Amino acid sequence: VDITVHVDQPAAEISPHLYGLFFEDINFSADGGLYAELVQNRSFEYYPVPGGNPLSQRYHPLYxxxxxxxxxxxxxxxxxxxxxxxxxxxxxxxxxxxxxxxxxxxxxxxxxxxxxxxxxxxxxxxxxxxxxxxxxxxxxxxxxxxxxxxxxxxxxxxxxxxxxxxxxxxxxxxxxxxxxxxxxxxxxxxxxxxxxxxxVKTFKGRENGLRVDLAQSLADLNPKFFRFPGGCIAHGQGLENVYRWKDSVGDVAERRANWNRWGYHQTYGLGYFEYFQLCEDIGATPLPVLPVGVSCGFTPPYQCVPIEEIGPWVQDAVDLIEFANGPVDSKWGKLRAEMGHPEPFGMEFICLGNEEHDTPEFAERFPYFVEAVRKAYPDIKIIGTSGLGPGIPLYRQMQRQDVYSSDEHYYESPDWFVQHQDRFDDFDRNAPKIFVGEYASRGNRLQNAVAEAAYLTGIERNADIVDMACYAPLFADVNHTQWNAANLIHFDKRNLVKTPNYYVQQLFAKNKGDQFLTTDIEQKINQQDLPEYAGAVGVGSWSTAVAVRNARLNGEPLDPSDWTAHGGDFGVQDGEYRQTDEQAQGVISIAPAEAGAEATYELEARKLSGAEGVLLVFGC
Ligand code: AHR
The missing domain is CATH 2.60.120.260 (Galactose-binding domain-like)
Structure with a gap:
């Protein structure tokens, strides 16, 4: 493959905000997770969570x-x-x-x-x-x-x-x-x-603070924005369940707890003030998601605030901006100051709604919010929602309302991500920008991470229209996971595991360019030139030692001399096939065979001194 990068031909400016995070209290991400509180049900407000899930029925005031x-x-x-x-x-x-x-x-x-x-x-x-x-x-x-x-x-x-x-x-x-x-x-x-x-030891030493290792794992992703407090939990399951930000601020003892539509409870101890503070602590722009008087359309029957009662809901959105940015003598700015942050939080964006792509009531209510926010705060950028993107009426509404960007979500197979790298190539450049506010290929394997990386190259190529992107969901307590498809960071109360998907996010976020440069790629390899292997072990690492043992083809032992090496420093030692050179890298292949043959082998990889790690890529 020949790749020519035209350094003199910038094709798109890459947004400084491109890579960020989406946090939702799902999989016990907040209480029992990021929020450092160690007592569960500290104010005896638990009760059986509404809904059919039997696990949610176990809660009671003495839980x-x-x-x-x-x-x-x-x-x-x-x-x-x-x-x-x-x-x-x-x-x-x-x-x-x-x-x-x-x-x-x-x-x-x-x-x-x-x-x-x-x-x-x-x-x-x-x-x-x-x-x-x-x-x-x-x-x-x-x-x-x-x-x-x-x-x-x-x-x-x-x-x-x-x-x-x-x-x-x-x-x-x-x-x-x-x-x-x-x-x-x-x-x-x-x-x-x-x-x-x-x-006492919390992230940045905050008193009502966050678990250090989990918060640090967010900071280490170099996020430029932070979408919160969730997708489904933001608009809730029924109007009583909607996340109303005013319930989540002030003295923690006076916050109105709520049940969580993922089947447990929310104390709101990690509330809007703490979210804004976290954004500041990790250098991310806050992206709060406000409900628009329509509860989750995802689980019918959804509920809607009657139009004639929408006023207080609209006011909530306007007041939030005052809470974040208003002077200390304003009603909500004063509360922020009393909570310990007299300086404004510098909120620039507001997200209105989440995935209400099939609810006409949303389309009817959304303009009230847009109008009020624009009137009170013309500089605040409004992010709307279009569910699954163009071609559906809601995206066209976002265009008509001329919002800053429109939030689209997808959880698909790795193949989908690879095949849709060109998704944005034909988007209308005069329409609102796109915020890929939730995405993940279903799984936490290397294949998923690579598929997501491929998709991100398509996003960077279209960075003039795709303004922001964030993976979802962020956290999963391994013992209490409701979202089983894929999650970025897995944890229990002492450990955390960063998935391959995490490292892809980090790779892109830490190495983001300012301009996407015009690039030509010429592929010269013909399919028939590629050798076939019953099994292959690829090793791409520096200063590693790799041994393949007990290789068998269709159950028959394979002699190491049957194995083939490509592009590295290899040697057979003590009946093992090794690359032990300090600078070794390359691919080890196990004997060619016809389709359907089964190859088995044991592989052992070790770091030699100086190596940061070992990367193993397996393929057939
Ligand atoms: O990320 C999990 C859920 O997926 C979000 O709550 C919702 O917006 C989407 O359907």
Whole structure:
């Protein structure tokens, strides 16, 4: 293949925002994931999640909590709503202590256990009050699964009124299965709410912060924008379930929790303020997705706000811009300042809607939002939605409304991505730009990553029209995954795994050019020139040693001298076929055979000194 790059012929300017991230609370990405809170169901607001999924029905107000009694202590637990902490946080735990003994109370199991790191500090906080009886202080203790103490402290309890108490404690040992216990030796009715445990060590040291390794893995992708808080969860499943940004800001104890349409719960502890702050911390432009008064059209029957009641929903969109950018003496700018960020967040874009491509009600409501945002903030760029792109009425509406760009999504096979590299070649250059706001080839194999890389070359070639692109979904807790097709980063409470797809994103984002240069490619290889192999092992790496052992063709042992090498430094040693030279790279092939033959072999690859890693590519 001859490739000629015409450095004197720039063909398209590549947007500084081209590569970014899309974050949605799916697969436990927020609570139990990126949000560093270690207590699950901290304010007793869980209940069975609406919908048919049996797993979602397991939730209840005492989910993740257990009664604890030491010595001859005795108590009962009940979730009540009589004198709530505030109007958004309506449930709390009542511990009726009959006998305090050596301690009666409750313990939280976290998200499948609490992870602790030896020597690390944790901030424990809670609200409490003694409704009747003989009040007493509270013992707060981190224990392992056998009850062994890993950290403890004493907190003052409230009297008749709610009182917040907090302390910092240090873990004595590593543990993946710890519990947080709150007990008392007093007697009577003790009420507890918002029992929280957050590591002091969070990303950039934020108090209501994010898990360091997960947030760092985002920063390492060099993202230039950050779309949040989701696709389906942004417009919700039914109007009650819509993500209303105002529920997610202010004091965490006063945020109105919601269920999550992916089958669990959202505390909104990671809310709009924290999202904006994260954007700033990783150098990404915020791209909030606002609902347009139409709940998820994806799962009928969807619900719509009647046109005559759309006013407050439109106002939400306008107010969000004030929250992000407004002066500190404006209503929403003041709240941002009180939350610790008097400077504006510099919001430039607003995304209106998500995938409502088959809902006529969306088309009817969208213009109200566009008009109000333009009137209040003419400089804010509006990103609309077109579901699956041109050819459908919604894309034409985006053109008519002259939005900045239109958001299209696809989850397809790797072949689709390879075959549609030319998707944007014929797009109308005068129409709104395209935001590829969600895409993934279904899978996390190398083949998927390569297909996505191929597609991205098509995007860069059309960078004059494709302005931004981001992979989806971003995170998946390996023990709680709802989106099984593919996810960029897999994690559990201690580890994370970056997929091949992640490295493709990183490769493109870290090496983005400013101009796409005209390129000619001439392919000179004829299909019939290509040799056939029953199996092949390709090794492309520097300073690696590779050994092929026990190669068999149709079950028969193959002698190493039957193997063929291409383009590298190879040698047969001790009955093994090796490339051991410090600079070795190339391809090892296993004996030619007819179609349908089966080749098996064992492969071992090792890094030699100085190598960054080993890349193995397999093909037939
Ligand atoms: O990324 C997962 C989901 O796929 C998003 O919530 C939605 O926008 C799309 O259908």
């Amino acid at each position: 993740a909590w257990e009664r604890v009694t030491h010595g001859d202590a005795a108590c009962e637990l009940q979730v009540e709503k009589g004198i709530p902490l505030n109007r958004n946080n309506t449930s709390y735990l009542a511990v009726r202590v009959r006998r305090g003994g050596e301690g009666a109370g409750v313990q939280n199991l976290g998200f499948d256990g609490i992870r602790l790191d030896k020597g690390d500090e944790y901030r424990v906080s809670l609200y409490s009050r003694w409704e009747d009886g003989r009040g007493a202080p509270l013992q707060v203790e981190l224990v392992d699964a056998d009850g062994k103490s890993l950290a403890s402290t004493e907190l003052e309890a409230g009297g008749r009124d709610w009182r917040k108490s907090e302390a910092v404690i240090t873990a004595k040992a590593n543990c993946d299965d710890a519990r947080l216990a709150v007990t008392t030796t007093g007697r009577g009715k003790l009420c507890l709410d918002m029992i929280s445990l957050l590591p």
